[in-house]
Amino acid sequence: MAKMVQQLALPAARVKSRPLEIISRFWSWLFLLLLLLFFSLTGPGFFSFLNLQSIVNDMALALLMSLGQTFVIIAAGIDLSTGFTMGFAAVIEAVVLNALVGRLPLGLALALPLSILIALGVGTLPGLVNGILIGRLRVPPFIATLGMYGIARGLGFIFSGGGQPVSVQIPGVGDIGNGYLLYYHPAVGFSWLHTPVLPPGARPRDLVSILPFPLIVAIVAFLLCHWLLSRTRFGRHTYALGGAPEAARRAGIPVARQTLKLYMLSAFLASVAGVLYVLRFTNGDANAGDPLLLDSIAAVVIGGASLFGGEGTMVGTLIGTLIIYVIQNGLVIIGIDPYWQFVAIGAVIILAVLMDQAKARVLSR
Template sequence: MSANPTTMSPPSIDDENIRPAGLIALASRLWAVLFLIALIVFFSIVAPGFFDLFNFQAVGANMAVLLVLGLGQTFVIISAGIDLSTGFVMGLSSVASALVMQGLTGYPLPVIIFAGLAMALLIGLAAGAVNGALVAYMRVPPFIATLGTLSVAQGVAYVLSGGPPVSIATRGLGFFGNGFLAYFHPEAGLSILGLPEGVSGAAVRDVMGFFPLQVVYIVILAAFFGWLLGRTRFGRHVYAVGGNPKAASRAGIPLEWTLFRIYVLCSTSAALAGFLYVLRFNGGVANAGDALMLSSVAAIAIGGASMLGGQGRILGTIVGALVIAVIQNGLVILGIDPFWQYVAVGAVIIMAVLVDQAKGRFFP
């Protein structure tokens, strides 16, 4: 007697085979998070003082400039481009902002800070407009266009500064770069944006700071860039342009205008990184972002963005920046030669590329 076709169940899939494949696919997507956790556990064991609230706050503050530099670059990488000029746009921004703030010495502090920020934004918009026009409208390859802008920004920064750092002696400025959102003293209690009342002299050593302002800045900026990429039409256009520009153009997406805005956004992000550098170090340096440009691209790659475009997230860039910051901090605590940081970060970049290739091959 033949089986009733209506009661026959379809061929079953072996759950025992599916489950490992699913776990491997999940691990390949979350490898950077898992690697970050492994780094924290490792350094907590071998590096005395690493697993400490104040050290973690220092890691967050130290990665601020790198992360802000990478936020705008994330948009460029997703669009299948590259911006080589961000490091020296950051340096030019820091020098120009510092010169403006230096020239306003004696004015109220809010005026000085606002003027420095305005100059930084102006530098970022100008550099981004040049990059955007070259890449989007003149069809110059991003590598060549931004390499030219890099050289121009580098030269202008050194001409303005004369070579040495541009220092600012304005009282109170350092708080905005190195201060905390909240302070606590065992006797005076908790205070916001300033030391508790009545605390002075030797008692200042007993004050504990929480939530560095540099971390507050990057939380705000990361939230904005994350919203822009993940929740707006512009963000969807960025993915579309990076994934398949011809299809995006046929779908009615303004290809040139989208690319132009991407490069303006990237340079503006780099300029903001330069301004944060000024706040943190009370001055600007022409080569402030020289080494950070490649580190920012590394953070994006570690965070899961594809260098071929069409894939990436702000959250991934944050994780990538944390990986780099934790490696640097842990090696410093262990007393290892700082040059080994480049070796460690390079090894992680290679690992990120291999994981990305493996994902494309086994989990398309």
């Protein structure tokens, strides 16, 4: 009789916990919608096309770093070196580009791709070292990447000549980094890749720029990473490594090699962000990625990834990044002191951890 009562009670408990499970799983989506609604009602011009495009363009670099961080965190690791890896890659890009154009000299059409390849190759080296230390030598990820944090920071300062930003005064570089895929003006219609020539009497302020190049790169990277994580063996091995590393090893998954690939991918994406930084701001700054490090980790956590590994998605990371940058932009628009951004984002991180714990308790029932 008691067994029968328990069996009847189980479905009722599951039905009762179902709303809690849904809320704990999708709270970040709901929270983002509430933020958009709140700032749209309180911030003049927040919900305009130009402002929303500005938000997603500003988050492009952080999103690239967050994508790499997602792979690492799902595998129960962490990469504290990505901020200065980005800065190191930016410095290398600026130094090499200046040398190729100013000293050899090469045209921008040849020098730019060559400098990008060199910057990406050099910027991936910190990830290679991290992967060897963590995967082969079993150094804890926190310690290994913290050490690389200092190494990449020092190298960035050394190659920049003392920590000062390396200016890139080459015509056309800023146009690439601040260009758009599409332009529209009522007087001339659409124009691809370049600003249209306006007829006499046309107002320049009516020109609408659509899809900035850094955002396009971030979107392509997001789609590739989403496919890689959700549709490939590489993604399955990543989840297995974070969920049960010993079981993954016994199942024949090359744990050391997988770890190496993960940290190299994280460094590579941070290096892509460093290259885009140079193209957008026309300088290579060793400190460029330092403010983005904690944002990238926060975005992954807010997006639903567990710091214990085995759980997380690229879509969740995208939502987490959007939440951070909507908060930053919205607080500025409604006139709140910018320092409150840190308080707000810190509170959201704590909320994310609480939601993760609530989800764990609901699923364990």
